Amino acid sequence: MGAFEQQVGAIPALEGNNAPVANELTIDRLEVLGELPSNLNGLYVRNGPNPFYPPDWRYHAYDGDGMLHAVRFDRGVASYRNRWVRTAALTEEQAAGRALWKGIKEPQRADRPDQPLKNTSNTDVKYHAGRLITMWYRSGMPYAVDPLTLETIGPADCDGALDRISAHSRPDERTGELLWFDYDVKPPYMRYGVIGPDRKSRHAIEVPLPGPRLPHDMAVTEHYTILHDFPLLLDEEARRLGRYKLRFHPEMPTRFAVVPRYGQASEIRWFEARPTYLLHVVNAWEEGDEVVMVGTPYRIYDDEQGRPDARRLERTIHHRQRDFWLYQWRFDLKTGRTTEGPIDDTLNSEFPAINMAWQGRRTRHSYHAVFPYGGREEVRFTGVAKVNHETGAFVHLSEGPGAFYNEPAFAPRDGSSAEDDGYVVTISWNPLEQRSEVLVFDARDGEFGRGPLCRVKLPQRVPNGFHATFVSQATMQRWGGPSPADRTRIDAKESRP
Numbered sequence: 001m002g003a004f005e006q007q008v009g010a011i012p013a014l015e016g017n018n019a020p021v022a023n024e025l026t027i028d029r030l031e032v033l034g035e036l037p038s039n040l041n042g043l044y045v046r047n048g049p050n051p052f053y054p055p056d057w058r059y060h061a062y063d064g065d066g067m068l069h070a071v072r073f074d075r076g077v078a079s080y081r082n083r084w085v086r087t088a089a090l091t092e093e094q095a096a097g098r099a100l101w102k103g104i105k106e107p108q109r110a111d112r113p114d115q116p117l118k119n120t121s122n123t124d125v126k127y128h129a130g131r132l133i134t135m136w137y138r139s140g141m142p143y144a145v146d147p148l149t150l151e152t153i154g155p156a157d158c159d160g161a162l163d164r165i166s167a168h169s170r171p172d173e174r175t176g177e178l179l180w181f182d183y184d185v186k187p188p189y190m191r192y193g194v195i196g197p198d199r200k201s202r203h204a205i206e207v208p209l210p211g212p213r214l215p216h217d218m219a220v221t222e223h224y225t226i227l228h229d230f231p232l233l234l235d236e237e238a239r240r241l242g243r244y245k246l247r248f249h250p251e252m253p254t255r256f257a258v259v260p261r262y263g264q265a266s267e268i269r270w271f272e273a274r275p276t277y278l279l280h281v282v283n284a285w286e287e288g289d290e291v292v293m294v295g296t297p298y299r300i301y302d303d304e305q306g307r308p309d310a311r312r313l314e315r316t317i318h319h320r321q322r323d324f325w326l327y328q329w330r331f332d333l334k335t336g337r338t339t340e341g342p343i344d345d346t347l348n349s350e351f352p353a354i355n356m357a358w359q360g361r362r363t364r365h366s367y368h369a370v371f372p373y374g375g376r377e378e379v380r381f382t383g384v385a386k387v388n389h390e391t392g393a394f395v396h397l398s399e400g401p402g403a404f405y406n407e408p409a410f411a412p413r414d415g416s417s418a419e420d421d422g423y424v425v426t427i428s429w430n431p432l433e434q435r436s437e438v439l440v441f442d443a444r445d446g447e448f449g450r451g452p453l454c455r456v457k458l459p460q461r462v463p464n465g466f467h468a469t470f471v472s473q474a475t476m477q478r479w480g481g482p483s484p485a486d487r488t489r490i491d492a493k494e495s496r497p
């Protein structure tokens, strides 16, 4: 047991597979059990918290410095790298030789108005204009990372256009744009914008909100962007006392802003819907006069008076319990009305993924992490599922309660055109072999349920984390990223003494 484990062993959020790893590895050829398809080419990369310094504060599972774990698939060969995201704050700490920030359970740094809470950039990772972009759920400066080496290039400020964006800003693979939003406790409470494939700003507006909100994601169709205003608010009295407390207001509606991609604030159409809270969008698209959005919101229960049970939702969120359903909203641009309802209320799943080439177009399939209906315990992703939204069918795989998975990503087969013609990739913990491994499934109907096509052994444990993405080699190169030949050059450079 290393010094780190001795120091942090008593912190539940750092026990078991929440414990960080200390090494940054580069492994060129991983052992494969089964056959790795040669028409699977690209990068699966996952972000997550991995504290660089042993915390001496009340550690929360969201506090750790961002670390990327990346598996590259290249014509039947898989390789692996993991690297910390060298944020400004981590660089400052490394220069000092110690942690200079604490976490979300502790008071923020009054002496650092620029960064009262550490921007760890630990939440999501996406690909835009030749680079990986890491992002933070509280909104912060995004970081650019080299997709070949996983080395941090620096702040992805796009010529000063970005100073803070939310974790779930979204690239559009068809246009090469990055659609972003941010949110803040002080005005402007939300901003929205578009960065071009040239990394320059194309559009930015302030989104008028009546006060601070806690949106987590956004949705993108071919012509519209959908921004979120949920009646889950910070408790202002608690905030004045320096505490973080959430209040759900079932008397307030949910509101969705439907705005043309390059629309002004005056062009926003607001749609009201039932009070709820949503973390992640599955997809959105246009259908006639309607804009349709599908997501995995928290399931809302009625209380004994038949009203939304606000306290139950607050407790669920506070204890980070998982209780989600698959849900659809339809916004009628002609009438201004919303119709909504669950698509499926039997599978408790979240962290949805789709074939990102189909973002903004009508999709039938999504891939999810599946959760146990647990009590007060650390989050576990105990399964993966493929869901067919039209038939209501799903296939759920779990290798038992000891196994756990990560956010799956859809990896298109080279040259594919059908929505589910490709693979599902995830990193899993194999409790029998006591190792982390990459699982590759055939995503097509009738194939996914057969289980993984292959298991790729990873050289070290991959701790539990947050979001993952898959970038195909074709998408990588289409938007300015490196080719396999560039990879050969990098390897030659790195192997020089």
Ligand SMILES: [Fe+2]
Pocket (backbone or CB within 6 Å): 137, 167, 168, 216, 279, 280, 467
């Ligand atoms: Fe998220």
